[in-house]
Amino acid sequence: MARLQPFGEEIWLADGPQAAVAGFAYPTRMAVIRLGGRRLFVWSPVALDAALRVEVEALGDVRWLAAPNSLHHLFLAEWKAAYPAAALWAAPGLRGKRPDLAFDGDLGETAPPDWADEIDQAPVHGNLITTEVVFFHRRSRTVLFTDLIQHFPGGWFRGWRALVAGLDLMTAAEPQVPRKFRTGFVRRRAARDSLARILDWPAEKVVMAHGAPVQADGAAFLRSAFRWLGAQPAGRAADGA
Template identity: 50%
Template sequence: MTSLIPLGHDLWTVEGAAIRGAGGFDFPTRMCLARLTDGSLWVHSPIALTAALTSEIARLGPVRHLVAPNDLHHRFLSDWAAAFPAAIVHAAPGVAQKSPGVVVDDVLTPDPPAIWADLFQQVIFDGNMITTEVVFFHQPSGTLIFTDLLQQMPSGWYKGGRATVARADLMTGDYPSVPRKVRIAFRNRRALRAAIAKLRRLPVQQIVMAHGPVVKENAAKALDNAFAWAR
């Protein structure tokens, strides 16, 4: 049984094992893969690399682009860079400082690199004290790809005191949400609203979060609700 979940138009997602984060909170993990026009693979927020996953990916094409979309999602970057030495490492601002064992070849900007500009748009959410995140929009499938900016932990994921904290922080709930701590950490509200406006102009059909389910129904409405607090 494959672990690759098709999202349409040469885009896949893969659910990984949970990892331990700050404060002892466990986080579910998810990455995305896309096949670019030249046949190479684009890997977003790499999860733990296993032999089975490596074998599955090999059937799709050669891995040529590794993407670290914020400086909190670099834990497995060095493993992937070692396994795929021909791959170019693209990273959000700040990743190079937190992952000194990996050479960052390209620091991401609001303008997508030419190699994937025909498939992806990207929006940078900066001015946040926790992390700078690059959000990607896969145009052929209408998929908006988030990392930590939008979250929806599975029901019952946390227990006891951590469940209470997660609920108060808006990490868990019936709908995707920007965690409360991330909202508070934005220092440049004008830049924040400009980035949100760019997302709202996109023809979003589905949403992928590193820490949450894939949203395939009413995705545009879910996006609007998630950022209503910033108006």
């Protein structure tokens, strides 16, 4: 069975092996976006094996490897070794955490010219845990979130881990911003300003690294997920709504 699954026009998803973080097992997911000229943008790379490499290379040339926050970096070195010509881009805070990696650029407020015409991006500021950079693929109208929204199925965790996950909203009835990240938003105005940009995107789909993708009504889904923060689209904020 193919690892890369189409998710829309010029975007594919692949699930990787679980990763253990603080005693919890997390699924891993990556996205591959094909830009003009068969250039590939790889978001949150998962473990690279021979089969996945064949599928990726069938799509085009790996040009950019993007680590969307300082928590998703486990497999960057093996991808850089496999594709030394690819540019490695770091989320805020990751350079200091991975001094062993030679990053080519830092993900900021504005998408670099290499992919700005096809992919937008917005760092979500104000959180003590990490500054996550959220992406929007215009052609497929897909928003890519890493950790700020999560949803684990019932039974994924057991014992005391299930209790902790429930308290953290990781296993709520619907995808949620985990409680630890909610608490981590100590600068809420900065967070709302960041999210206003994201809520302005004409999203149809939403990808989460830890949760089933949202296939429709993505904009409404995001407004609901961040309602607790008082986040609203920039246009509405400017109108005083």
